[in-house]
Amino acid sequence: MTKRLYYEDPYLRETEARVLGVREKTGKTWVRLDKTIFYPEGGGQPGDRGIIEGDGFRLTVENTIEEGEDIWHVGRLEGRKPKEGDIVRMRLDWEWRYENMRQHTGQHILSAVLKKLYDLDTTGFQIFESHNKIEVNGPLNWEMIEKAELEASRLIIKDIPVTIEEYKYLPDDIVAILRKHVTKVKGKIRIVRIGDVDVTPCGGTHVRSTREVGLIKVLRFYKKGKNLWRIEFVCGGRAIRKLNELLRDYWESLEGMPNKNPPLRERVKELRETMKGLEDRIDELRHELWRWKGEALLGRAQEVGHYNIVTLVEKWDMKNAQAFAVDFVSKNPGTVLLLASEKYVLFVRNEEVPVSMKELLQRVIDELGGKGGGTDNLAKGRVEADPEDVLEVAKEKLRELLEA
Ligand SMILES: [Zn+2]
Missing domain, CATH: 3.30.980.10 (Threonyl-trna Synthetase; Chain A, domain 2)
Incomplete structure (x- = not known):
């Protein structure tokens, strides 16, 4: 049993006590004393911190924990391991307490x-x-x-x-x-x-x-x-x-706002509105860019029967490229867009084209190696070859499938 001196005098910051038990647990040293000024975690109040020193050791107490009638002082030990009967001097981290x-x-x-x-x-x-x-x-x-x-x-x-x-x-x-x-x-x-x-x-x-x-x-x-x-x-x-x-x-x-006058919530509202305006503008420009890019691609499309094949070595990230590709084929009936970058391949078709993109990608992978999958309308993955070579092979396979 540990005598709780903090109840008699909560302002007592320093005193002496005798060691009753010592154990190692959770990578820390736990010391039990006959009496203590350290309050153990409980009732919403955190456990005390401080120092317990004896002859040849020093425990930096990081937490104090109650176990039934006993109170354990838990922390980092320097010096020898304390033993039962040792007299120690304890000092609270008074600011904390x-x-x-x-x-x-x-x-x-x-x-x-x-x-x-x-x-x-x-x-x-x-x-x-x-x-x-x-x-x-x-x-x-x-x-x-x-x-x-x-x-x-x-x-x-x-x-x-x-x-x-x-x-x-x-x-x-x-x-x-x-x-x-x-x-x-x-x-x-x-x-x-x-x-x-x-x-x-x-x-x-x-x-x-x-x-x-x-x-x-x-x-x-x-x-x-x-x-x-x-x-x-x-x-x-x-x-x-x-x-x-x-x-x-x-x-x-x-201070970081374009207009530095309070209240901050008004400034945040203004920034949000500016951002929304910019996002709308970016969206407009993106669609403008897609339109120009689409026209340029169609200009050099290869016709196979009623169908158009468009190839493109792309630098955009996959997410942007896919958004563009889906938009492009949706606007151009009978068109297939074969797209390859250093990091991915992406095959997308207009629904009128009677060839599965998933199957096409599988044929390219069978020849060049790689992995991927998808649906009849869109397939993506990685192929172990130069983007130009991937597109050459893909175009060849697509021709075969269309002419079959
Ligand atoms: Zn209280």
């Missing part, structure tokens, strides 16, 4: 305000490195969010103490005012009280006063499902970092 405490307390305030103002219940909570999220039963809009943020800010400034009470059995007067019901708990039930703002069961770590939260800022909210809305928010020092990241993104994006 303190910010998590600010986020966690901020969540209590935000959830309490959403309950008070709109009767919304918080069902899920998770702290991430860059932001936090909660899930509530919506609906929500920006006016509601702003009102809630202003109310939260008022509570923060009031410097309301955050206190912890522990109960073996919850008295009825406490049960009556809980924001959230108690779910399964091992041992004592911890109740977190923020003055008369919020009384809720919680196993996380919190700051001493609402003032320490600093700032609560909602970043975004969206509907996740029927009666389920997600709110992303951020508190404390992370709020400043996150807002700067978003504002930098905003202003730098605007």
